[in-house]
Amino acid sequence: MAAPKKPRGRPKTLNRHDIVAAAAATYWREGVHGLSLNEMCRRVEVSKPGLYREFGGEDGLMVAALDHYWDRVISPVFVLLAQDRPFAESLAGILQWATTERDDPPGCLFATMRSATSRLGPATAARVAARREEMRTVYGDWYRRARERGEVNADVAPELAGRYIDTQLRSVLVQMAAGEPPGWVRAQAHLAFQVLTMA
Amino acid sequence: MAAPKKPRGRPKTLNRHDIVAAAAATYWREGVHGLSLNEMCRRVEVSKPGLYREFGGEDGLMVAALDHYWDRVISPVFVLLAQDRPFAESLAGILQWATTERDDPPGCLFATMRSATSRLGPATAARVAARREEMRTVYGDWYRRARERGEVNADVAPELAGRYIDTQLRSVLVQMAAGEPPGWVRAQAHLAFQVLTMA
DNA sequence: CTATTATTGTACCATACGGTACTGAAATAT
DNA sequence: ATATTTCAGTACCGTATGGTACAATAATAG
Numbered sequence: 001m002a003a004p005k006k007p008r009g010r011p012k013t014l015n016r017h018d019i020v021a022a023a024a025a026t027y028w029r030e031g032v033h034g035l036s037l038n039e040m041c042r043r044v045e046v047s048k049p050g051l052y053r054e055f056g057g058e059d060g061l062m063v064a065a066l067d068h069y070w071d072r073v074i075s076p077v078f079v080l081l082a083q084d085r086p087f088a089e090s091l092a093g094i095l096q097w098a099t100t101e102r103d104d105p106p107g108c109l110f111a112t113m114r115s116a117t118s119r120l121g122p123a124t125a126a127r128v129a130a131r132r133e134e135m136r137t138v139y140g141d142w143y144r145r146a147r148e149r150g151e152v153n154a155d156v157a158p159e160l161a162g163r164y165i166d167t168q169l170r171s172v173l174v175q176m177a178a179g180e181p182p183g184w185v186r187a188q189a190h191l192a193f194q195v196l197t198m199a
Numbered sequence: 200m201a202a203p204k205k206p207r208g209r210p211k212t213l214n215r216h217d218i219v220a221a222a223a224a225t226y227w228r229e230g231v232h233g234l235s236l237n238e239m240c241r242r243v244e245v246s247k248p249g250l251y252r253e254f255g256g257e258d259g260l261m262v263a264a265l266d267h268y269w270d271r272v273i274s275p276v277f278v279l280l281a282q283d284r285p286f287a288e289s290l291a292g293i294l295q296w297a298t299t300e301r302d303d304p305p306g307c308l309f310a311t312m313r314s315a316t317s318r319l320g321p322a323t324a325a326r327v328a329a330r331r332e333e334m335r336t337v338y339g340d341w342y343r344r345a346r347e348r349g350e351v352n353a354d355v356a357p358e359l360a361g362r363y364i365d366t367q368l369r370s371v372l373v374q375m376a377a378g379e380p381p382g383w384v385r386a387q388a389h390l391a392f393q394v395l396t397m398a
Numbered sequence: 399c400t401a402t403t404a405t406t407g408t409a410c411c412a413t414a415c416g417g418t419a420c421t422g423a424a425a426t427a428t
Numbered sequence: 429a430t431a432t433t434t435c436a437g438t439a440c441c442g443t444a445t446g447g448t449a450c451a452a453t454a455a456t457a458g
Contacts, residue, residue, distance in 0.1 A: 009434020010424040031317055033232070036415060047437045052417075115314050117377060118230055156390065164387050171370050178316060188363050191355065194394045208404020209454040235445060246407045248448075256446085 016054055016064075019044050024065035024072075028109040032062070032116050059121025062113075066127055069109045074131075078138050087146035088197055095189050098172050099182040107177025110135075111170050132166075139165040143196070152196050161196060168192045215253055215263075218243050223264035223271075227308040231261070231315050258320025261312075265326055268308045273330075277337050286345035287396055294388050297371050298381040306376025310369050331365070338364040342395070351395050360395060367391045 022044040026035065037058045041048050055061040077097075081090055098108075113120060113128050120128060140162025146152045147161075156164070168189060175185045221243040225234065236257050240247050254260040276296075280289055297307075312319060312327050319327065339361025345351045346360075355363070367388065374384045 006426070007434080008426055008432080010426095010436075012435060014435080034318060037417090038415065048416085049418075049437060050435085053435080057417085114377075115373075119233060160383070160386055160390070163383055164390050167370055167374070167387055168391075171366055174314075175366070178313075184359075184362055187359055188366055191359070191363050191394045192367075192391055195390045205456070206404075207402080207456055209406070209456095211405065213405080236447090237445065247446085248407065249405090251447075252405085 014046065014050050014054060019046050019051075019054070020061075020064045020068045023061055024068045024109060025105075027062070027065050028069065028107075028112070029105045032113055033119050057121070059123045062121060062124040063127050066110065066113060066124065066131070070131065073104075073108070074110060074135070081138060081142045084145055084149075087143075087149075087151040090142075091193060091197075094169065095172065095186060098169065099176060099186050099189070101182075105177075106179070108170075108173040111173040112177065114170065115174065136162045136166050138162075153198060156196060164196070213245065213249050213253060218245050218250075218253070219260075219263045219267045222260055223267045223308060224304075226261070226264050227268065227306075227311070228304045231308075231312055232318050256320070258322045261320060261323040262326050265309065265312060265323065265330070269330065272303075272307070273309060273334075280337060280341045283344055283348075286342075286348075286350040289341075290392060290396075293368065294371065294385060294392075297368065298375060298385050298388070300381075304376075305378070307369075307372040310372040311376065313369065314373065335361040335365050337361075352397060355395060363395070 023040060026040065026043050035043070037051070038048065040058070040061070041051055046054075051057075051061060055064060077094060080093065083090075110128070110131065113124070114132065117125060117128065136159075140158045143152060143156075143161035143165065144158035147154055147156075147158065152161075171192075172185055172189050175188075176182065222239065225239065225242050234242070236250070237247065239257070239260070240250055245253075250256075250260060254263060276293060279292065282289075309327070309330065312323065313331065316324060316327065335358075339357045342351060342355075342360035342364065343357035346353055346355075346357065351360075370391075371384055371388050374387075375381065
């Protein structure tokens with residue numbers, strides 16, 4: 001428990017966490033730039049001055065939403081990869097997750113943001129760029145370890161593989177978000193990853 | 200020559216072709232939704248009522264711009280493919296074209312529109328969907344003919360190959376538009392297309 | 399010259415946007 | 429009780445948007 005000391009003024013009722021979660025879900029479902037800030041305030045039920053006080057504007061809200069999404073969706077994938085199960089097995093798991101109907105909207109908020117870089121605020125753009133690098137590194141390291149175990153194509157350098165995996169998974173998620181048939185998406189992903197898994 | 204008959208009223212000064220060309224170039228350079236309609240009118244130097252009369256609104260202008268782009272950029276590629284030179288040779292040519300600095304902006308207007316489907320007007324969305332199908336068909340037929348000549352992986356069905364080529368080239372163009380280093384983009388494309396060209 | 403037809407663009411409309419002053423409310427401190 | 433501190437949201441600001449009415453213009457027809 002945190003210190004239950006009573007602060008001075010009027011107690012805060014604005015629930016930052018709920019707002020961020022709702023905003024992330026909305027951005028995920030409806031895209032990053034279909035909604036105006038006014039509309040977003042209505043959706044997440046927060047007054048505009050409240051939003052400005054808490055996040056400084058749309059840019060700050062979007063950064064918070066991205067971080068929230070990262071913790072809830074991307075990080076678990078990275079945890080899975082860190083377990084170093086057989087490469088093909090982990091890959092199949094990710095693809096299955098990416099191409100199956102879920103409760104969550106199809107696609108990926110992070111992938112959506114990457115497809116809209118030019119229209120992001122400066123803080124969000126910077127965060128997206130940093131996360132992109134992080135993602136490439138994680139994929140690259142994952143591939144490097146698999147390569148050391150002899151499970152993947154040794155001709156492909158880990159840095160290239162990291163970028164390639166990133167690109168291909170992103171492509172899968174973009175297609176899913178666009179409503180492409182999961183079967184076709186999976187078949188294409190199968191082709192794309194053959195080059196990594198064969199001798 | 201067309202009939203030089205003199206029409207009744209005030210002569211038309213609005214140059215549809217130039218406007219469409221300028222609009223296509225602007226959309227290509229700056230994306231499809233960064234600009235307001237007002238701003239676009241300033242860029243292509245046409246009055247707003249003029250634009251409405253000629254195109255019916257932004258949706259109509261975008262369709263016209265897409266068709267213009269298609270004729271000037273995409274169709275020549277299809278002509279190249281129809282020549283049935285060796286598959287690997289044509290593919291290398293396309294990749295070279297896609298990943299090299301040109302006078303035109305990087306990336307591809309059609310790819311950009313496909314990444315923004317949700318924000319397109321109904322006419323533009325319909326045209327993009329039709330062009331996407333056309334593109335897949337052209338790629339699929341191209342692959343089928345190469346397969347009949349024994350130049351490509353016979354295990355891949357032409358329809359899947361068509362979708363795969365479309366996806367991978369689109370990915371290349373999206374990355375180029377995002378300013379990714381051409382060398383990395385090329386290296387990834389090389390990996391992606393290996394599965395089609397090896398026995 | 400006058401009427402007719404067709405095209406042009408200014409000037410305007412209602413609406414929505416991002417952004418903020420400012421008043422009121424809800425707590426503690428004295 | 430009164431002052432003080434903090435948070436909340438209404439109500440407003442200037443600006444830009446998509447969209448159009450309408451008067452001016454430039455040609456031909458009679």
